[in-house]
Amino acid sequence: MSELPVASRVDASRDQDPLTGRSCVPARPVSDSVCLLSSDSRGGRSAARYLPLLTSVARLARTRCIESVWSYPRPPAVEPCPRRVTIEHGGELIADSRRAVRVVETSHPPTIYLPPEDVQMELLEPSAARGSVCEWKGRADYLDLVTRAGRETAVAWRYREPAPGYAALRDFTAFYPGRLDACWLDDERVLAQPGDFYGGWVTRDLEGPFKGAPGTSDW
Numbered sequence: 001m002s003e004l005p006v007a008s009r010v011d012a013s014r015d016q017d018p019l020t021g022r023s024c025v026p027a028r029p030v031s032d033s034v035c036l037l038s039s040d041s042r043g044g045r046s047a048a049r050y051l052p053l054l055t056s057v058a059r060l061a062r063t064r065c066i067e068s069v070w071s072y073p074r075p076p077a078v079e080p081c082p083r084r085v086t087i088e089h090g091g092e093l094i095a096d097s098r099r100a101v102r103v104v105e106t107s108h109p110p111t112i113y114l115p116p117e118d119v120q121m122e123l124l125e126p127s128a129a130r131g132s133v134c135e136w137k138g139r140a141d142y143l144d145l146v147t148r149a150g151r152e153t154a155v156a157w158r159y160r161e162p163a164p165g166y167a168a169l170r171d172f173t174a175f176y177p178g179r180l181d182a183c184w185l186d187d188e189r190v191l192a193q194p195g196d197f198y199g200g201w202v203t204r205d206l207e208g209p210f211k212g213a214p215g216t217s218d219w
Contacts, residue, residue, distance in 0.1 A: 065205065066205055066206070066207050067205055067206055067207065068206075068207040069104075069106070069107055069108060069109060069206060069207065069208060069210060070106060070107065070207075072104040072105055072106050072107075072108070073104070073105070073106065074105055074106040075105075075136045075165075076103050076104060076105035076108075076136055076137070077103070077104050077105075078101050078102075078103055078113075078166060078168045078169060079101065079102060079104065080100075080101055080102075081100040081101055081102040081110075081112055081185075083185040083186045084096075084097070084098050084184075084185070084186050085097045085098075085100045085112055085114060085118075085183075085184070085185060086183075086184045087175055087180060087182070087183050087184070088180070088181050088182045088183075088184075089145060089147060089149070089152065089155075089180045089181045089182075090147035090148055090149025090150070090181065091147075091148070091149065092120070092123070092147050092148070093120075094119065094120055094123060094145065094147075094175075094180070095114050095118055095119040095120065095173075095175070096118060097114045097115065097118035097119075098118075099114075099115050099117075099118060100112050100113060100114045100115070100118075100172075101113050101168060101169070101172065103137075103169070103174075107209075107210065107211040107216075107219045108193065108198060108200050108210065108211055108212075109193050109200030109201055109202045109203075109206055109210055110200060110201055111174050111198075111199050111200050111201065112174060112175070112183075112185075112201050113169055113172035113173065113174045114172060114173050114174075114175075115171075115172055116171055116172070116173065119173050121173075123145055123146055123147055124143040124144065124145060124146075124156060124173070125143065125144050125146055126141065126142075126143065126144075127141075127142040127143055127144045127153060127154045128144075128153075129142040129144075129153060129154040130142075131157075132157075134163075136163065136165075136166070137159055137162055137163055137166045137169060138159055138161060138162045138163035138166065139159070139160075139161070140157040140158065140159055141157060141158060141159075141160060142154040142156070142157045143155065143156040143157065143158065143173065145180075152179060152180070154176075154179075155175060155176055155179040155180060156173050156174060156175045156176070157173070157174055157199070158171060158172060158173045158174065159171075159172075174199055175199065176192065176199040177190050177191070177192045177199070177201055178192030178193075178196075183201065185201065185203055188203055188204065190202060190203055191203075193210055193211075193212045194210055194211075194212035194213040194216075195211075195212030195213060195214075195216075197212065198211065198212045200212070
């Protein structure tokens with residue numbers, strides 16, 4: 001069995017992600033000092049009254065965190081995705097959602113699942129590709145995408161009858177970002193998880209190494 005990478009240790013330099021509660025490394029240093037004007041443009045009054053607001057902005061900037069995928073749990077957890085999800089392919093908008101969930105699991109970038117109401121399901125057809133079985137979530141069926149640009153095989157999957165503990169994923173659809181023209185979280189275009197089997201979404205706020213590349217199958 002290959003040796004697992006050492007997960008980052010929690011120390012005093014880490015913050016707590018306000019959304020997930022997990023420890024994380026600050027995304028970038030932010031100065032605690034706040035530059036204040038000596039008076040406002042309306043004349044004479046001290047700008048010290050802006051201090052609480054500016055301090056709050058600085059504190060919020062510090063809480064933007066780098067998440068280590070080695071802090072994610074196993075078995076995987078399902079949690080709300082705090083960012084807007086959009087998917088484009090063949091010149092068409094395939095999905096647009098603010099109600100997605102993400103699955104987080106040790107060593108994997110998050111996988112994003114979208115509710116059917118936010119996906120153009122009429123563009124998806126059952127795939128001839130053989131389904132797969134996750135030891136935690138159950139059996140997944142694959143979907144092809146059919147647009148004016150043609151058919152893309154097995155670009156998505158879903159759990160019609162998820163295993164106990166994963167009912168929140170029922171009929172939600174997950175997409176492989178590497179098999180589509182563009183997948184976005186807010187205004188960030190995501191990268192695909194290494195390899196051709198897993199469908200994780202890699203963003204700037206993630207810290208690896210990630211499972212999926214050659215030599216990582218035993219992680």
